[in-house]
Structures are given as C-alpha cells and as structure tokens.
Amino acid sequence: MDNAVVVTHPHTHETAVHEEHHHVALPQHRHHFETEEQQREAGTFGMWLFLLTEIMFFGGLFFAYLLYRNWYYDAFVSASNQLNVTLGAINTVILIGSGFFMALGVWAAEVRKRSLLVLFLVLTTVLGFAFLGIKYVEYHEKWEKHHIPGEHFDISEFVNPPIDAKTGKASEKPLAPDMAQKTQVFFSLYFAMTGMHAVHMIIGIVLLFWLTWRAYYGEFSSGYVAPIENFGLYWHFVDIVWLFLFPLLYLINRHPLK
Amino acid sequence: MSDAYHDPSNVTNPEHADHHIVTPLQYCMVFGALLIGTLVTVLAADIDLGVLNPVIALGIACTKAVIVILFFMHVKYQSKLIKMTVGAGFFTFIVLITMTLSDYMSRAWGLW
C-alpha cells in the first residue's frame, strides 16, 4: 500500500493485465509507456521537438545570410553567379528523389514489406551519396578558384571579370575592390550553410546504414515503424533546408548583364 | 484501450491522432509537384523581374517546404500538438529575424 496513491479505482487491475499483454506481444515496447500508441506518439513528438532545435540551428545562419545579402547585394550577386546552377539543380532533384524514396520507405514499413523497405532505404542512401559527391565536385571547384574564405581567398575575378569570348564583353559586372572583398562573406556563408547541411547528410547516411541493416533483419516488418518514421522526419527536414539553400545561394540574380 | 479509464484531456484530442498511412500515389504526386517547383525556380531566376525575383524564389521554396512537411512528414495527418510544435519553431525563427532586423533597419535612422 505504500506506493499506491489512490487505489480505489476499479479499472486499475485491468490496466496491469493489459500491460502484461503488451509486454508479451511486442518486444520493442518499453516498460515505462502504458500503451504502444503512447510510445509511438511520444517518439514522433520528441523527433519534432528535435527538428525545432534544427530549425533554430539553421535559423541563425539564415538570418546572417539575410543581413549580409541586403548589405552587400552586388557582391552576393557576383559571388552567387560563380556557383554552378546546373549542378545545384541536379542536386536538388537528387535530394528530392532521395526524400521521395525515404517517404516510400516509411510506407513500405507501414504495410510491412521487408524487401521493399530495404530497397527504398538503399535507394535513399545511394542518392544521398550522389548528392554529397556532386557537392564535393562543387567544393573542389571553389578550392581551385581560390573562393574558400581565409588566407588564400582571391577577389581578382570579381574586380576584373573574365571577358566572354563570344560577346567580347565582361561576363559579369565588375565590382569595386571593397565590395569585391565582401564576396568572402558570401562564400563564408555558402560554406557554413552547405557545410552544416552536408554534415547533417553524413549523419543521416550513417543512420541509414544502421536502419537498413536492422530492416534487412526484419525488425521493421512487424508493425514497428517508429524508427523509420522518425528518421524519415529528419531526412525530410534536411531536404527542406536544401530547398531553401538552393534558391538563396544559387539563384540570387542570374541576369546581371541581360 | 486507454480511453476506458484515461482522462480525456490526456490521450484523446487534441494531442492524439490516429495513425494514417499515406499512399504511394500521393507520394508520387508530391514528388512530381516538387520537381515542377524546382524547374520553375530555375527558369524564373533567369527572367529579370526586379524585386519579384527573390519573392518568387522564396515563395516557391516555401510552397515546396509546406508540401514536404504536410505529406512527406505526415503533418497533415498528425495531432494538433504536432502542428503547433511545427508552428512554434517557425514562430521563434520569425521572432529571431524580426527582432534582430528591428535593430538593423532602424540603425541608419540616426540618433535622436
């Protein structure tokens, strides 16, 4: 009697019986949750709260972007036009595709199809790698052009833009040296934002390996979809960040001389 | 099973929603919509619309994000609690932006 607060309720005993039943039925059910339903909803809610922190994490970066884009608009335009739109657009499509397969993976887990789930998870992973591969190509190009902020940052291309062979005109509006310096702010933000995004992708891919392995052994084919579902939330969030990064970084003003 | 003895405000509405399975067909439609959105963003960026360019770009990005949140992330079928949680995140982000901008925008107005 020591531990019971109010023990007069008629249903209390039944509760205990039900819990026993749950313990037996589903091994993934944790003892401190009363029902499977409660556990699932707690997981989803917890994941969303974590995504809130992610919103604020990227939020700081997006604010910095907003501020400096307004301050140094011309430098941002010139620097942005150094990015490769084709690669950026391809990457966007790849990432959307990856998110699509992840969503299908959640569905496959919900309808308890093990092999489909594994297939979709593998496809998600492959597209994730493809994204990172293209990102590497882009980063490498920046490295060669000395557009990595820091000691070796080079602004000459922004002060004296290369002459376009066909038109004979400068391919880009030349910037005054002090404004050209500000392209470094753009590239700082570019690397900080896409870098943070890439870090999230890498973490996601590591988790994907683990989930695929567990899915292969059939852990998510018995109606226990929470890990797949919650990881899906994370993966889609990373997609959403990119959906904003792409227009903000690549497409500021693609028609300066038209 | 819990409704028999649980307090109504605890497990039932508004913090509770039934598990809803989104069909692959819906996912395909969302996928298509996102691809179209991407295409439109890229094309719109090449046309000079002045101040409208960033507005369109952000508008499309927001629409795509909302679609992903509602369907890929199942928020459309989730409880009010989850919807509010998502809203709270964007609300705080907007607080960060507006309150900070209030400083940057009025800084040039000079001293009294």
Next chain:
Amino acid sequence: MSTTSSTIINLPDQRTATLPKRNYLNNEHGLLSWLLTGDHKRIAILYLISITFFFFIGGVFAGLIRLELLTPQPDLMASDTYNKMFSMHGIVMIFLFLVPSVPATLGNFLIPIMLGTRDLAFPKINLLSWYLYLAGGTFTLAALIFGGVDTGWTFTTPLSTHYLNTNVVTAATAIFIAGFSSIFTGLNFIVTIHRMRAPGMTWFRMPLFVWAHYAASVLMVLGTPVLAITIVLVALERTIGIGVFDPTKGGDPLLFQHLFWFYSHPAVYIMILPGMGVISEIVSTFSRKRVFGYTAVAFSSVAIALFGFFVWAHHMFIMGVSNYSALVFSLLTMLVAVPSAIKIFNWAFTLQKGSITFETPMLYAFAFFGLFTIGGMTGVFLGALGMDIHLTETYFIVAHFHYVMVGGMLMAFLGGIHFWWPKMTGRMYPESFSKLSAVTSFIGFNLTFMPQFILGYLGMPRRYHAYPAEYQVLNVLSTAGATVLGVGFLLPLLYLTWSLRYGAIAGNNPWQATGLEWQIQSPPLTENFIETPIVDHEAYDYEWLAHKTQQEVTTVG
C-alpha cells in the same frame, strides 16, 4: 524550532523505522549499473554528483577572484591569469552548473514521479544527455589544463576570434556539447509532460514545479541551438578564417551579439524558472496552503519563457544598436518584470494566514524571496536605457546577476536539495546544521554582493584585476563575505554526505506534503509506482491529504 507546534516534520519512530528493503538505490549493484542506467532517479544522482563537482571548481575560481580583489594592486596574479579566472568561473558556473542544476537533478528525479509515470519518455536520451554533459565538462577541464581561456563567458568577437591566443575552440566545443545535453533534457521533459501524465493528471493539476520546468524546457529547445550555431561560426572563424563576424572582411560583430544573446538571455530564464518551481513547492508545503493564484503562477512561467525571447538586446544597449530598437527592447524588458512580480506576490499571498513553519527549505525560500526581489528590481534599473549606460559593465551588473543567479537560483537549488533530500536518500539532513548553513549563506551572500552594487554605482568596472584605492573598503567587505558564503556552501556538502549514513530515517512523507512524490516510499522504487496512480485531486490539496491520512489510520486501526 524544537517544540512540535512549530514544526511539521513527521518522522517515523526511529527505533523501529527502516529504509525500504527494495528501492532504486539498491535495486542493482555495481558501477556499471549506474553508468548504464536508464532510471531517471539514478541519472539525477549522477548529475547531482557531477554538478556539485563543477560547482566547487567554479567556486574555487570565484574565491581566487575575490582574493585578488582584496587589494587594489594586482599582486596575486597577472592580468592575463585574472582574465582566465573570471572566464572559467563564468563558463563553469553558467554552462556546467546553473543551466543543468535544478532541471537535471531535481527535475530529472521528480518530474516523472510528480506526473505519476515510471520514467521520462526517453530514458536512453536522458542518459545520453548526462554523458554529453560529462563530455562538455571534460572539454572545459581540458581548456583549463591546457592554459585556460580568457574571452569571458560571452566569447565576444572579434576578441575571441582574432586577438586571443588561448583555448577558445576547446571551450567553444565544451559549450556546444553541453548545449546539446541541455537540449536533450528539455526535449525529454516536454515530451514527458505532454505524453506521460498519469490518468487524471490534467494540466492544471500538475505541480507548479512541472509548469516551471515545462517553460524552461521550451527555452532550452528553442534557444540553445542558436547558441550552438553561433559557437560553430566562432570556431570556424577562428580556425579557417571565414568572415561572418569579422569586421575586416565585412562581417558584423554585433550579429554575433544578437545571436549569442538570443540564447543567452533566455538562458537566464532557463536558469531561474526551475528555481521558481522549487520555491512554489516549498512555500506551499511550509505554509500548508494551496499556492495562491495557481493558474497565474503557472501562466507566469510560460509568460516569462515567451517574453524571454523578446528582450535580448538589452545586453547590447551600449554596443551600438539602433536607438529606436533599444527603446523597444527596453520597454519589452520592463514587461518581464510583470510575470516575475506575479510570482513573488502570489508566494507572499500564499504565506498570508498560512501555518508557516521554518524548516531549512523554507529558510532558503525566504532567502530566495529577498535576494531574487533585489536582483529582479536592479534588473529593471539595468533595463532602463539611461541607467544602463551608466551601470553596465560595472560591478552593479555583476551584483545584479549574482543576486538573481546565486541569490535566486542557488538558494532555490539548495532549498530544493534539502526539501527532497529525504525523498532522494530516505534520510533526513541534520536540521540545526542546515539552518545554520542557510543563515550563513544568506549573510555571506549579502555581504559579498551588496557592496558590489555600491562599487558599481560608484563606477568600478567589472573584469579588471586592479582598482583605485578608494574602492578597497567595499572590496574587502565583499571578499570577507565571499569567505562566509564559501563556508555556507561547504557545510551542506559535509552534513549531507554525513546524513547519507547517519541521518534519521525519513519515512514516506516527512513534510506532510501533497505531491505524488511524497505518497510513495523514500527512496522510491525503480519503477516509482507499483500501480499507475489515478489522480483525482488538484495539486497542493491539503484537505485531500488529511482525508487520505485519516483513512489510512482507520483502515489500520
């Protein structure tokens, strides 16, 4: 306090009393059973030990600072060393003590029990957050051992990114990791409070302690990531030279301040709100009354959390923010005083016509009232634009936030530790010693920080290790007070440890309090409740308790 009429302590007969045979402390044995535990109560104890360790490390720095300031000349240490002292003091005390203090120990221990559930929603994440805390602590110690860091706890750029040759990145990593520890704690609390309440435990039946933690958790989840990204940018700027905050490259150092204080102002409420929750419980229990205006106190916690996001720029009034914006932020700052005052007034009305007894937790609560009110009121001075320009970056501000943080939060923490000590350990602390330490720390605290108000008003700047000779009298007083305060903090460490073995057996409910946690055995079982409790009464319902006690007597008799 010796007569029975002036105390509510209701201990079982000590000759026959025993600790429960099975409880969370002896359920499993061995170090690993602690290090790999999922039990929120054991994690709370782990936190308590590690937090106490870092508190005394931070305390040593505080002592050295006060010792240096005993004389006007810089005679104990070089100015660089002094800079490292106050920086490490700030970093350790804020990120490793104040932020996790009440939530991670008392909150971890009590929230599931108060809600009538068996554990937090995510026990493994709870354990993870303790390990993250330890990792953060280790990095802090590493920064300390490898030569310290001297940016101040605020990491002001470009000082931190360009001009200092100390372990900024190590300390930044420490804060980044410790930040995630507090995010996970907050996340766990929010989910638990939403999803794990026992049947019948409606939102307005929850103890105010839980409400306060809910509000603080929201701040942790929404504020901390902004600090995380800011810290990452500082580290990137320092290591590879990106230009987000660097004015020579076009960055804006004020942007750093905005982002930093966007977290660090709400962090102040992360630190104080759980303390307010503790005070609500203590005041109700020792005046035998329901907390006056329960709903108002509950919502004032949420209001503080909400307003907390709208006032941060008052830390930046003299840094060159726009005057117009400063005006707005100044007015909004005044607004925070309203919910804080609601709490203080409601506690005062709770006391009115209550059957007040003065056990140790209540003494700490009274200390909290006085000190927090002074701290809060001086905060209003500092929030006022004109006053702030004179007072900021002086000892006035140092005294102000110590009144809130030490006078408020630390007193609440100690009050809470004493209040729930019987529940956590099953044994009472020695009442006379603890009263002595409560009074000692109250006197020591005022002696330390009251002179600093005057010093600041006279114009002594903070963060300098030398000062004009005319300030010496007040500084000597302050250092003397710090010594007394140190004794006041050391005493509990000693007698609480002593009481683990020799304290009187406390029984289930030594305070005759109403909370769910007092209705179970002390120390509790690992699973807290044998059967899921069904809550049919509001919090602080002393009539329900009397009724229940009566019934128990009749059934036994």
